[in-house]
Amino acid sequence: MSSLKVGYYPGCSLVGSSRDFAESLHAVAEALSIELCEIPEWNCCGASSGHMIDHLVSIALPINVLLKARKAGMEQVMAPCASCYNRLATASHEVATSAKTRQQVEEVLQTKIDKLPKVMNVIELLAQVADSIGPKVTKKFEQTVACYYGCLLVRPAKVTGFDKTEDPVEMDKLVAAVGGKPIDWNFKTECCGASFSISRTCVVGRLGAKIMKDAIDRKAEAIVVACPMCHSNLDLRRGEVNRHMEKATDVPVLFITQVIGLALGIPEKKLGLARHFVPVKFPAKPVATQVVQ
């Protein structure tokens, strides 16, 4: 079977706080014959702090990553972390649309910026192979789920080119392809507080509570994400979220790769499910009773 080869930019989250995302991503990639080639000697993308300190730094760091990928012969680069993806995509967009920025970055990096690899997120990558997922499903993921896209994956529209910025559906389609039932809900693209998780945890608790409440009100049995920060703010910070909700909630938060992994029959251990703070458990389905005539 022909395999799809893509450049892979892990970023700090995938080797740190979101190892479960990395583990499940690798397991699913293997099952779907996607070869993830790590960018040699990749550096930090700048993420939340870069653009607060210096605009040029926030562009130059990701461009440096992309130049390394280009040097390694990569045509496209997938960044699973939504923040990494957003920085890489924004930087690409800026050097492509502003000759001045391009020149400044070239000066700083002392390299000529030629063609850069295409940047994509994990949803875009999985959407490319969506047709091959269905036939490989061994155990349907038959849960009602709220697909939570967050902010960085889809915005700003001119940079990301995501399907529908305010009402994205790509992740819903993936979940449906493995047997899940995505719900229509209000906070698909609301802010979770992102990196305020560390500096102002109470903000994350307040925002997370709104997201969790609407998902639970609409009978979601799981929340599916594709961003390490969305995940930690709803999972790691569930205590804070629960405090704002004044209610103990136990709806698990899964990465899209974990959902697909479960449906493909990949063992839980390889998907890093045990690393979650909210245990991955689903309400027992009523067993169909046989009607005796």
Place this chain on the structure above:
Amino acid sequence: MARVGVFICHCGENIAGTVDVNAVAKAALDMPGVVHAIEYKYMCSDPGQTMLKDAIAEKKLDGVVVAACSPRMHEPTFRRTAEEGGLNPYQCEMANLREHCSWVHEKAPPTTDKAIDLVRLQVEKVKRNHPLKPIRVPITKKALVLGGGIAGIQAALDIANTGSPVLLVEKSPSIGGHMSQLSETFPTLDCSQCILTPRMVEAARHANITLYTYSELEKLEGFIGNFKATIRKKARKIDEKLCNGCGVCQQKCPVKKIPDEFNEGLSNRAAIYVPFPQAVPNKPVIDLANCTYYKTGKCKACEKLCPTKAIRFDQEDQIEVHDIGAVVLATGYKTMPVSNFSEYGYGKYKDVIDGMKFERLASASGPTGGAIRRPSDGNAPQHVVFIACAGSRDRLKGVPYCSKICCMYTAKHAMLYQHKVHGGTATVFYMDVRAAGKNYDEFVRRAVEDDGVKYVRGRVSRVYEDNGQLVVKGVDTLLGGEQVEIRADMVVLATAVQAQDGAEELAQTLHVSYDPYKFFAEAHPKLRPVETNTAGIFLAGACQAPRDIPETVAQASGAAVKVAGLFSQPELTREPIIAVVDRQPPPVFSHCVGCFLCKSACPYQAIEEESIKNRQGDVLKVVAKVNPGLCQGCGTCVSTCRTKAIDLQGFSNEQVFAELMCI
């Protein structure tokens, strides 16, 4: 020997700021044939034109080059001046030193060099000019008005009142347009129907107006004063002469659940219907897509019950061709479909509606009889949020321009709501309130101060439903960027004004230019606002740009005056810039070999065949002949002619080659 005068215009700073005009004048004097060259600040002004006239007489000039702006701007002006000075107007040429030189280059010696070259080209050309005579063509003094909204009605009435016949063509079954759907109108709150319906009736009864409702323009051929319009009268399936508008058919029609277009889908209509009770003409039409007879071959309930036996199931579309002298485009606008505003939940939540739906709710002729009732459950909403700029001034998801009417109609909506639902709360989210117009700002202040409408300056990020209640989440930028959440019973979106569907195709059919948003383009944004670049076609109303009613009516009257002005002339003169097949003496001579490649190349069907006969009447040769009435001077035939037998008057091969060779 030629005696050419060169007149260089500074155009204020437009040309002189970049080009060394004095150097151009000096260089011009050295050109062969030039006997006079001057520069002046505004050549097009009265003193400037006088200089030109005087110089023609004093220096005995036989050709004039005005080096100024684009010939599109002032060629007619200077040709007229040259004529007044005693020259044939076509002995005057323009060198475009503004658009082709000073505006596009920086101030530097090469710019001046280019200006000198441009002057030299025209000097070489004008030396080879021949006196030409304008072509005289008759005018058909009958106008076609396309679109039966308030713009079309006003234009048709004004033209008809000058005594000229008018064809008023409307694609829907009734005239009246968007204005007939409106409740009250700003800034006076007078009822839209009360001021519009008398005009509709007047248009229908006017002796000089022929109404073509449920009709479309299929084709427009010809040119100013001599258009040929092909109109398709779609079959209503009704004999209009017999029908007396009693309405029995629509009462008895068994298909009754079709969303009513006039009420924006807030109520239903039958498959045979009159769009609204005040429709003009008050004759029904059968909706073929929904009629049971056309779907299954059975029913004919209307035919059986019609007291005047006016139903005609076998009626066909009719095609009529009319000679027309002028056209007024008044095809109107549409509001942006809101399906792309998923953040506002449109389509998902029944109580999120657009402005036009609110108009129907507030209208006495609407589905609720003018009571504000929300669509989901028919209750009076206690809190309504109005969102201005839904799509307007939004580069990313909407249109970059301001739709102009929304600030005013939103204020009107909020005001009407406060008048009709006592104790209710109306909140308006806005970016800026743009209320420039007579009594407009006063009207908005009245909404705020007298009626207590709450204005929140900020954008709405999301409208969502929480336990069956709409929640509007936005920001109040005057409260230091504080987030606000309002629990509302109904949300009204002031959606952007856009060009009508099919505007682009229509513009291409009529050869009228349009802007990137498909609004028809005026010939000059300030000085020729109701004319198009195609002579004889004029504009009225919102097909040109978002407009409110007062502006639309004013523009429609303006367009009507242009038509009346055109019709007041006994005949038209056309530029003699047309192709001619050489027929130099002796009479039987022509280079044309009769291959007629030109005939297949001509986009205007202007090439005819002509037989050259001897005295005995024997045909010696069949050659091409250009019909001067149809030729538009495009030059396509000239370039296809194998024997160089065709030339374009005013742009002959000799002239163009002389221009090229002098660079």
